[in-house]
Amino acid sequence: MTRSNVGFSQVSALEILDSRGNPTIKVTVTTLDDHQYSAAVPSGASTGTREAVELRDGDTDRYSGKGVLHAVANVQGPLRELLLSRSWGSLAEADHAMIELDGTPNKARLGANAILGVSMAVARAFAADTPLWEYLTPAGVTARLPVPHFNVLNGGVHAANDLDFQEFMIAPLGAPSFPEALRAGAAVYSSLRGILRARGDSTGLGDEGGFAPDITQPEDVLRLLVEAIEAAGYPAGMDGVAIALDPASSEFYRDGFYQVAGEALTSDDMIARYEQIARDFPVWSLEDGLAEDDWDGWERLTRRLGGTVQLVGDDIFVTNPAIIQQAIDREVGNAALIKPNQIGTVTETLDAQALCRSAGYDQMVSHRSGETPDTFIADLVVATGAGELKSGAPARGERVAKYNRLLEIAAADPRLPYGLAGHRR
């Protein structure tokens, strides 16, 4: 049974390490009937400038191991005081009270990391002994298991190589079930390792568990992926294993040009390049193909490729319902990446997802490059019927924790549908 009303006797927080070895926050709430619920918050490296503020101690350099003791203090001070002050009739009620207490448009005062940790733990308190995904499923939404998108080759700010595109993902779109998709992902990952080894390339890993060889041209990587898919015994394409890209292009956009493998490209050069890539390779989804402040380029990209390729906004939309609404109005992109810590509460994440559903935008729920073993996003993606998840390579504990949680959900409820959602189904 879920709880319809929750009161808390304690709220505490701890600074822990994420998968990159940087400090992040873990929150534990204790209900009046003495049950404890915890949640840990991930942390990005290629962040959008309009993301809710991740509070770090000392200075604004977020990625040099700066602590989160200030965020911990905010949980144990003002947020604890708020949570203990009354009982709560819903998660939304608690989230809105925290947003109001923070009082800034981007959670800069208390920290989105502090607020999200509490929000996730409170969600678990409401779910009680009901599976989290069941509790989170909005009225009228059919829960479904997602197509996993495995980031098997890393570049950009997630790896030490000179590859500018950040993520090369494989998506087993043709798999009949989630467990089969996971098996396919693991098989292709393993065959890719063999191919890289045979070529004498490095099989060292990037932040999300994908290989990080010294290859600079995206097309060379795509050729290797097709080879790996076929060597694993799957057709490369929508009927078998397709490819999804996240160049995270805001990271290599400077002074109006995209710097790719030593060349300075305009938005239109990039669009032409993506068109050619989509002709030559089974790339079904493209995230952040253009930069977060290149809205005009995005409009043209959407006109040119939106009919055939899923165009996902991450840095540009930052899971923010107001920005996603602007994108819908301007016909920018046709899908949104969903990361709870970009917006800072579970309720606003669900709002962003509801907006996507009503506008016919597809959604991919996503981990961050700095992760923890917390599996909240696995339940979230099932609950919201989003149909797509990215959680890195099918290797490394903090990544496979999410995939393994989905295996558990699939095993516990064999009637859950699987696969892409909405019009892509």
Ligand SMILES: O=C(O)[C@@H](CO)OP(=O)(O)O
């Ligand atoms: O760009 C992205 O989509 C993410 C997750 O893969 O990276 P980061 O968490 O570093 O923003």
Ligand SMILES: [Mg+2]
């Ligand atoms: Mg991204």
